[in-house]
Amino acid sequence: DGGITQSPKYLFRKEGQNVTLSCEQNLNHDAMYWYRQDPGQGLRLIYYSQIVNDFQKGDIAEGYSVSREKKESFPLTVTSAQKNPTAFYLCASSIIGQGENTGELFFGEGSRLTVL
Amino acid sequence: AQSVTQLDSQVPVFEEAPVELRCNYSSSVSVYLFWYVQYPNQGLQLLLKYLSGSTLVKGINGFEAEFNKSQTSFHLRKPSVHISDTAEYFCAVSEPGGSYIPTFGRGTSLIVHP
Numbered sequence: 001d002g003g004i005t006q007s008p009k010y011l012f013r014k015e016g017q018n019v020t021l022s023c024e025q026n027l028n029h030d031a032m033y034w035y036r037q038d039p040g041q042g043l044r045l046i047y048y049s050q051i052v053n054d055f056q057k058g059d060i061a062e063g064y065s066v067s068r069e070k071k072e073s074f075p076l077t078v079t080s081a082q083k084n085p086t087a088f089y090l091c092a093s094s095i096i097g098q099g100e101n102t103g104e105l106f107f108g109e110g111s112r113l114t115v116l
Numbered sequence: 117a118q119s120v121t122q123l124d125s126q127v128p129v130f131e132e133a134p135v136e137l138r139c140n141y142s143s144s145v146s147v148y149l150f151w152y153v154q155y156p157n158q159g160l161q162l163l164l165k166y167l168s169g170s171t172l173v174k175g176i177n178g179f180e181a182e183f184n185k186s187q188t189s190f191h192l193r194k195p196s197v198h199i200s201d202t203a204e205y206f207c208a209v210s211e212p213g214g215s216y217i218p219t220f221g222r223g224t225s226l227i228v229h230p
Contacts, residue, residue: 004159006159031216033217035220040125040222040223041222042206042220042221042222042223043160043206043220045217048217088157090159090160092159092160094216096216097216102148102167102212102216103148103150103165103167103210103212103216103218104150104162104165105152105160105162105208105218107152107159107160107161108159109157109158109159110157110158110159112157
């Protein structure tokens with residue numbers, strides 16, 4: 001089945017440590033996204049990528065980094081510079097332009113990061 | 117710039133009662149509109165979407181929404197809810213012809229009581 005796989009589902013980290021969240025898709029989508037979700041704040045865009053080897057900052061990119069070396073993969077690194085990293089992180093993908101799924105985001109199951 | 121307002125953070129309702137979750141948007145151009153549902157500790161899944169054409173859109177699980185351009189609204193409705201509809205619901209808007217990146221509302225928690 002086609003879809004998006006995020007790992008790990010739960011992750012604990014000590015302050016000062018970097019951590020990388022994995023996101024893989026087999027939907028052949030060009031665009032991929034990372035969102036952060038906090039209670040009552042909806043989804044906030046961290047980074048997005050519309051083509052391999054290129055990515056753009058979203059609304060809250062500070063303290064995060066990404067790479068897009070392959071179309072299928074878009075890992076997110078939460079660095080020690082992120083002051084409040086405890087959150088639920090969601091990866092998504094989409095087509096670009098017109099088509100049957102125009103504008104629709106397909107989401108992974110999420111990764112919950114807790115900083116101890 | 118586009119924005120979305122979900123007017124209610126929480127909506128409690130009894131099982132088999134009707135429900136409406138409100139969503140208003142602002143945009144200077146034509147829009148695409150979406151409703152997503154999120155069950156606890158899961159990702160979001162699409163309920164329904166409006167791209168063009170008929171303003172009444174039907175989605176999965178018996179939900180429907182109506183696009184009202186004059187009121188810039190896209191309210192979600194269901195005539196009779198079930199316990200299993202308890203979840204977080206997100207409204208989103210994107211602008212065709214641009215980046216297509218959606219802007220999400222803050223979400224409405226639907227709580228269905230027996």
